[in-house]
Amino acid sequence: MLQRLFLIFVGVYLAGATCWVLWSARVRDNGSTIQLLNAACDPTRELWREINTRFAEHMQRDRGETVAIRQSHGGSSSQARAVIDGLDADVVTLALWSDTNAIHKAGLIEESWEDHLPNRSLPFVSTIVFVVRKGNPKGIKDWPDLAKPDVKVITPNPKTSGNGKWSLLAAYGSVILRGGSEADAEQFLEKLFGSVPVLDTSARAATMTFSQKKIGDVHLTWENEAFLEVAEAKGELEIIRPAISVLAEPHVAVVTANARRKGTFAAAEAYMRFTYTPEAQDLIAKHHYRPTDPEAWERHKDEFGTLEMFDVAKLTPGMNNPGDIWAELNRRFFSEGALFDSIYTRLHGGGKAK
Amino acid sequence: MQNDSAAVAPAADGNSAVDLASFQPRSQARKDPRWVRYLLVGTTYLVIGLLVAVPLAHVFFQAFSAGVGAYFQKLLGDKDTLHAIFLTLMVSPVAVAMNVVFGIAAAWAIARFEFPGRALLVSLIDLPMSISPVVAGLVFMLVLGLQSSLGQWLREHGWQIIFAPPGLVLATAFITFPLVARELVPLLEAEGADEEMAALSLGANGWAMFWRVTLPNLRWGLLYGIILCNARAMGEFGAVHVVSGRISGQTDTLPLRVEKLFQEYDIQGAFAAASVLTLVAILTLIGKSLLERKVHQG
Amino acid sequence: MRTITRRVLPGFGLTLGLSVTYLSLLVLIPLTACVVKSLDLTLEEFMRAAWSPRARAAYWLTFECALIAALINIVLGLVVSWTLVRYKFPFKTLIDALVDVPLALPTAVTGLVYASLYVKGGWLGQFLTPLGIEVAYTKLGIVLVLIFTGFPFVVRSVQPVLAELDSDEEEAAAVMGSSRWHTFRHVIFPHLLPPLLSGFTLAFARGVGEYGSVVFISSNMPFKTEIAAVLIVSRLEEFAYREAAAVAVVMLGFSFVLLVLISLAERWSQPHAK
Numbered sequence: 001m002l003q004r005l006f007l008i009f010v011g012v013y014l015a016g017a018t019c020w021v022l023w024s025a026r027v028r029d030n031g032s033t034i035q036l037l038n039a040a041c042d043p044t045r046e047l048w049r050e051i052n053t054r055f056a057e058h059m060q061r062d063r064g065e066t067v068a069i070r071q072s073h074g075g076s077s078s079q080a081r082a083v084i085d086g087l088d089a090d091v092v093t094l095a096l097w098s099d100t101n102a103i104h105k106a107g108l109i110e111e112s113w114e115d116h117l118p119n120r121s122l123p124f125v126s127t128i129v130f131v132v133r134k135g136n137p138k139g140i141k142d143w144p145d146l147a148k149p150d151v152k153v154i155t156p157n158p159k160t161s162g163n164g165k166w167s168l169l170a171a172y173g174s175v176i177l178r179g180g181s182e183a184d185a186e187q188f189l190e191k192l193f194g195s196v197p198v199l200d201t202s203a204r205a206a207t208m209t210f211s212q213k214k215i216g217d218v219h220l221t222w223e224n225e226a227f228l229e230v231a232e233a234k235g236e237l238e239i240i241r242p243a244i245s246v247l248a249e250p251h252v253a254v255v256t257a258n259a260r261r262k263g264t265f266a267a268a269e270a271y272m273r274f275t276y277t278p279e280a281q282d283l284i285a286k287h288h289y290r291p292t293d294p295e296a297w298e299r300h301k302d303e304f305g306t307l308e309m310f311d312v313a314k315l316t317p318g319m320n321n322p323g324d325i326w327a328e329l330n331r332r333f334f335s336e337g338a339l340f341d342s343i344y345t346r347l348h349g350g351g352k353a354k
Numbered sequence: 355m356q357n358d359s360a361a362v363a364p365a366a367d368g369n370s371a372v373d374l375a376s377f378q379p380r381s382q383a384r385k386d387p388r389w390v391r392y393l394l395v396g397t398t399y400l401v402i403g404l405l406v407a408v409p410l411a412h413v414f415f416q417a418f419s420a421g422v423g424a425y426f427q428k429l430l431g432d433k434d435t436l437h438a439i440f441l442t443l444m445v446s447p448v449a450v451a452m453n454v455v456f457g458i459a460a461a462w463a464i465a466r467f468e469f470p471g472r473a474l475l476v477s478l479i480d481l482p483m484s485i486s487p488v489v490a491g492l493v494f495m496l497v498l499g500l501q502s503s504l505g506q507w508l509r510e511h512g513w514q515i516i517f518a519p520p521g522l523v524l525a526t527a528f529i530t531f532p533l534v535a536r537e538l539v540p541l542l543e544a545e546g547a548d549e550e551m552a553a554l555s556l557g558a559n560g561w562a563m564f565w566r567v568t569l570p571n572l573r574w575g576l577l578y579g580i581i582l583c584n585a586r587a588m589g590e591f592g593a594v595h596v597v598s599g600r601i602s603g604q605t606d607t608l609p610l611r612v613e614k615l616f617q618e619y620d621i622q623g624a625f626a627a628a629s630v631l632t633l634v635a636i637l638t639l640i641g642k643s644l645l646e647r648k649v650h651q652g
Numbered sequence: 653m654r655t656i657t658r659r660v661l662p663g664f665g666l667t668l669g670l671s672v673t674y675l676s677l678l679v680l681i682p683l684t685a686c687v688v689k690s691l692d693l694t695l696e697e698f699m700r701a702a703w704s705p706r707a708r709a710a711y712w713l714t715f716e717c718a719l720i721a722a723l724i725n726i727v728l729g730l731v732v733s734w735t736l737v738r739y740k741f742p743f744k745t746l747i748d749a750l751v752d753v754p755l756a757l758p759t760a761v762t763g764l765v766y767a768s769l770y771v772k773g774g775w776l777g778q779f780l781t782p783l784g785i786e787v788a789y790t791k792l793g794i795v796l797v798l799i800f801t802g803f804p805f806v807v808r809s810v811q812p813v814l815a816e817l818d819s820d821e822e823e824a825a826a827v828m829g830s831s832r833w834h835t836f837r838h839v840i841f842p843h844l845l846p847p848l849l850s851g852f853t854l855a856f857a858r859g860v861g862e863y864g865s866v867v868f869i870s871s872n873m874p875f876k877t878e879i880a881a882v883l884i885v886s887r888l889e890e891f892a893y894r895e896a897a898a899v900a901v902v903m904l905g906f907s908f909v910l911l912v913l914i915s916l917a918e919r920w921s922q923p924h925a926k
Binding site for chain 3: 407592
């Protein structure tokens with residue numbers, strides 16, 4: 001009778017679902033298909049989608065191996081946290097050195113990882129530019145314009161997002177490198193963050209806030225993200241390049257502990273090395289990241305505007321290796337109680353928020 | 355002069371046990387002045403309209419704003435969205451089933467027996483209702499992630515719980531934990547043990563009594579609790595946001611997929627996925643009102 | 653007799669054992685782990701993490717918004733349950749069904765829709781923004797979304813009690829010349845106080861914990877529009893597990909207090925239940 005049939009159906013369904021859940025609790029070797037997980041920072045979604053397809057074709061054609069790559073995206077520091085917590089990534093393609101290094105410090109990436117891949121593990125670099133509304137009504141041309149009282153700035157939270165950190169460093173550096181003192185730079189940052197109406201957790205969220213929700217007058221973002229945003233906006237937005245900005249270096253790395261444990265090390269290596277091939281470098285340029293291969297750069301450099309990019313090492317004079325540089329940058333700007341925290345507390349006060 | 359009253363179970367978590375058709379002020383004494391009536395009814399329309407009806411309409415409007423064809427394309431043509439639907443359909447029922455087994459067991463123990471600590475058990479069951487979903491996710495992160503020795507042991511032995519469907523099931527089960535039990539306890543208490551005692555005295559053993567007497571009596575209340583639990587489980591966002599790892603095509607449930615699509619500029623896609631969830635919610639409500647009548651006639 | 657000694661009905665050991673085991677595994681042990689993790693911090697560190705100005709601002713915002721929303725829900729819930737019980741009007745059944753929508757609708761969908769509706773160019777935002785009323789990304793938006801999620805609790809608490817109210821008292825009052833308002837205030841309302849309180853507490857508890865809908869509509873700015881749940885997620889994403897656990901423990905403490913209040917309120921509102 002109908003009720004009995006229904007109960008049987010439910011029973012079978014539940015049994016099936018439970019089996020599936022239990023089955024997915026095992027890390028398994030997928031037979032012939034190699035499964036790779038790329039834990040990436042937020043704005044690189046479109047880039048990796050294309051590279052992954054090409055890489056899979058390449059592996060199939062040249063090595064006869066079937067590779068399936070999955071992506072996880074989120075704020076750079078969030079993703080680092082997830083990998084440390086157990087997200088079983090084979091490679092990480094995050095936004096800055098210290099996030100990748102945090103994974104190394106947790107024992108998941110091997111020593112001297114930076115030297116493991118060409119060009120200090122940088123298949124591409126980028127920078128921070130401005131996106132403004134059509135016609136640039138507030139006349140924003142360079143960093144000092146961001147401190148104007150009627151200008152609202154959109155940038156993600158430096159605590160969670162690579163974009164956020166790079167924006168802060170770029171803003172700070174813009175003052176220092178033009179001869180300003182630390183006090184001047186701090187004041188500038190305070191004015192800047194005082195005009196941020198919404199603090200999103202990741203780059204893409206900030207992009208949505210600026211372009212979809214139409215909040216803010218200027219958006220500080222990755223150059224590649226800016227291109228994408230402007231294209232999606234169909235004429236409503238434009239890119240403004242300040243004269244000077246930070247050289248943003250998003251390192252890539254194989255998560256050696258995970259890859260070796262899962263037996264995917266060779267494939268993961270091949271995956272990362274693939275990003276340096278001319279084919280991939282062209283894709284990288286197509287998505288508006290600056291390729292690091294000199295020949296590729298020659299081919300594409302006209303697609304990028306000119307601006308002077310400074311290395312963050314300039315903000316920590318006297319230090320040479322990235323470990324020291326980033327430790328100092330974190331200590332000064334991003335850690336608990338450092339500059340960003342104290343600016344925020346000064347701006348919004350200790351005590352009751354009203 | 356007296357009100358007709360349908361049997362009423364006064365639970366404050368969503369039961370509407372009122373037979374709407376029969377309550378009218380019978381006498382002049384209970385009639386409110388006309389302007390009061392108009393004001394209140396008007397306010398009701400306004401409140402429900404603005405709060406509920408407009409948002410519901412908006413979901414479907416946005417979802418279909420690119421046309422019906424595009425709508426189905428977004429849902430059925432997108433591999434990751436299909437997987438998200440599949441994942442939600444796997445994770446939620448399992449979590450609900452776990453809570454049903456527990457709910458029945460707990461209701462039986464609480465409703466039929468006196469024992470020290472009974473009041474404590476009742477309070478503890480209610481605990482997840484007042485905990486933020488994010489805290490629920492955090493808590494499982496701490497226990498099962500690589501931060502803990504248990505998490506490391508699991509990883510070494512090839513188990514993945516966090517950042518994989520089992521973790522999603524656990525977080526979802528935690529959040530929806532009290533929903534079935536809370537339905538069943540008052541029901542069992544109201545039913546009384548007479549029929550069960552009768553069955554026992556006629557020679558039935560425990561299981562026979564359970565299957566043939568207890569469960570049929572609970573039938574509608576159980577179904578009701580399952581529906582509520584399922585709706586909450588399918589819609590859970592906060593807890594799974596923390597434990598999911600957000601791997602597209604692998605650990606994105608449908609609510610997470612909505613967020614992801616929104617962030618990838620795919621407004622229609624996000625609303626299309628949201629419309630599926632909204633449809634589930636509407637079906638839940640229909641099921642709920644159909645069952646309500648059964649529960650309170652039962 | 654509602655409870656029978658275990659010697660008569662079977663299954664006590666099995667059901668109690670199953671319940672306690674499941675409860676421990678799913679709820680108690682994870683919660684304890686959270687508390688233990690936060691104990692990793694020294695008292696001073698704990699205070700700094702869980703009681704920093706930013707955290708206090710978050711708690712304050714969370715409770716303030718949840719409180720305002722729950723209070724508004726008392727009024728709205730009372731109005732709606734009154735009309736649903738006492739009056740006949742078109743679409744009444746539909747309205748009654750719609751009351752439950754917030755309970756069934758996923759929080760992410762709520763957040764997405766409300767953000768979309770109230771943003772500058774949105775269906776409703778386009779009318780409000782010229783009036784200077786900003787809803788999206790402000791505290792007002794948070795309160796609005798919490799009103800939505802807490803709404804059914806009050807209505808569904810009050811409705812059954814209102815429906816079951818004896819008409820004798822009202823009629824007596826009318827006979828004695830009491831005005832309608834007077835009758836309401838002194839005869840009817842006292843009966844409604846317990847379910848109102850019960851519904852209020854449930855709505856409040858739900859509002860305090862709500863994450864999914866708020867995170868879409870809030871600008872999540874520390875000290876201004878960051879609710880406690882968002883703070884916890886933020887700390888998590890900064891690798892600060894113990895600090896996140898510390899804030900979570902404080903929230904758990906509040907939850908526990910709320911829980912006690914809820915059970916007291918429920919017991920008061922159903923004096924005839926066992």
